[in-house]
Amino acid sequence: MATVRDAMTGDPRCCDSGATVTEAANEMKQGDIGAILVTESDVLSGIVTDRDIVVRAVADGRDPDDTTLGDVCTSDLTTLSPDEELGDAVRRVKEANIRRLPVVEDGKPVGILSLGDLAEKLDPESVLADISSAPANN
Numbered sequence: 001m002a003t004v005r006d007a008m009t010g011d012p013r014c015c016d017s018g019a020t021v022t023e024a025a026n027e028m029k030q031g032d033i034g035a036i037l038v039t040e041s042d043v044l045s046g047i048v049t050d051r052d053i054v055v056r057a058v059a060d061g062r063d064p065d066d067t068t069l070g071d072v073c074t075s076d077l078t079t080l081s082p083d084e085e086l087g088d089a090v091r092r093v094k095e096a097n098i099r100r101l102p103v104v105e106d107g108k109p110v111g112i113l114s115l116g117d118l119a120e121k122l123d124p125e126s127v128l129a130d131i132s133s134a135p136a137n138n
Contacts (some may be wrong), residue, residue, distance in 0.1 A: 004089050005082035007121035008103050008111035014039045017046065017070035018089065021057045024048055024069055035100050035112060037071045043107045046073030047100065079104045080113055089113055 013027050013038045024036045027111050028050060038046035056072040057064055078096040080089055080103045093101065093115065103111035 002086045002121060003082065004080050004084045004086060004103055004113055005111075007086055007089075007117045008080075008082065008113045009117060010111045011039050012102070012109050014042075014109055015048075015069055016040065017068060017073070021053055021062070021064035021067045021069065021072060025050075025053060025064065031103055032127050034086050035114075036069070037109045038069045038075075038110065040108065044077070044079070044102055044109045046070070046075040047077060047102055048073040049100070052131065079103060079111075082110055086118070090118060090122070093118070093132045 013031050013033060015024050015027060017038050017040050027036055028034060034050045036048050037044055038048055046069065052072050052074065053064070057067050058060075063070075063087075076099055078092060078098060080092065080101050080104060082103050091099070093113075100112050100114045103113055104110055
């Protein structure tokens, strides 16, 4: 049976909870990604997505240079272990109704599992898998 490790995107981009929204947005731009894992002393404490930045910072009129990730990230997390079976991961995605799950070992982030990652591994002929594996539109 395939595991989370087989499908996840490893070596996730992380920023400290004290980093600014601007710093996270620049990390997202450089990595062509839509989510950053938020850490405190290298331990996972949250996740911030491009949507979080728009809804919780920009739309609220917050200054992205003064707003920290700790202020806008989601800290009530559903996480996965890299050794969990993909079937269990799919169930947890459905139950939590979320698109990206941090993958952790000993509290430290080791990857992210997205809907696109699941599609590429479990249904490689799907439209979502095609979109997820396509090169970026820069």
